[in-house]
Amino acid sequence: MTDQLATLTKEGDVSIITLDDGKANVFSSAMSAAINNLLDGVPDDKGSLLITGRQGLFSGGFDLKTMTGGEAKDIVDMTVNGFKLLARIYGFPRPVVVAASGHSIALGAFLLCCADYRIGAKGKYIVQANEHRNNMSIPVPILEISKSRISKRHWHRAILNAEAYPIDQSIEAGYLDEVVDEGELMQKAIEVATDLATLGHPHYQMTKDLDQKDILERINAAIEGRANSL
Numbered sequence: 001m002t003d004q005l006a007t008l009t010k011e012g013d014v015s016i017i018t019l020d021d022g023k024a025n026v027f028s029s030a031m032s033a034a035i036n037n038l039l040d041g042v043p044d045d046k047g048s049l050l051i052t053g054r055q056g057l058f059s060g061g062f063d064l065k066t067m068t069g070g071e072a073k074d075i076v077d078m079t080v081n082g083f084k085l086l087a088r089i090y091g092f093p094r095p096v097v098v099a100a101s102g103h104s105i106a107l108g109a110f111l112l113c114c115a116d117y118r119i120g121a122k123g124k125y126i127v128q129a130n131e132h133r134n135n136m137s138i139p140v141p142i143l144e145i146s147k148s149r150i151s152k153r154h155w156h157r158a159i160l161n162a163e164a165y166p167i168d169q170s171i172e173a174g175y176l177d178e179v180v181d182e183g184e185l186m187q188k189a190i191e192v193a194t195d196l197a198t199l200g201h202p203h204y205q206m207t208k209d210l211d212q213k214d215i216l217e218r219i220n221a222a223i224e225g226r227a228n229s230l
Contacts, residue, residue, distance in 0.1 A: 013047035013197040024060035032081040048197040052099035061106025083141040090114040093205040095196035099189035113149040128164040140222035
């Protein structure tokens, strides 16, 4: 594991958060805290946000060691922190772009659904909401976010059947908007993020807030219920 789980860099008006824990980029409580701290340094009244991972792996989801063998309190803390982070990214007041640098599994797949534009790298990578393959249910915060992005034609396959989608099939499913050659991923992502950074403030935020109001209310109510479950 690297000393820094995530880093923040800038390119013009684009703030770039790169996930790299040296392994599977799992969303432990520490990873969620690290990203939240970096988000505090991203302007919310100008520019855009770009999130990516290390080559070959965007994110493998929650830390399965904690999910399967941790204390109940640790599991609740990790999932609540992860859901709060997804809600923050989903409702971020400036445009969010994700550059999926490899496999996007479980919470990694749902993080794609939080972004306003998603670009994947070509390769033998998959996107999969694999919770049901691991005997786990999908809670309300994730269901709400995924319903807003996953194609209705693919809903049962992607979410209920936990189907693994090759990158080149992930656009039709609703996980991605575009797929490019791996070597062109960041160039294309920065190009898109730079363009979206020109969208006016506060008009972008006002419209996004109106569009997501009901969804975020249900998400936040579910998160509060889970946080109070112990």
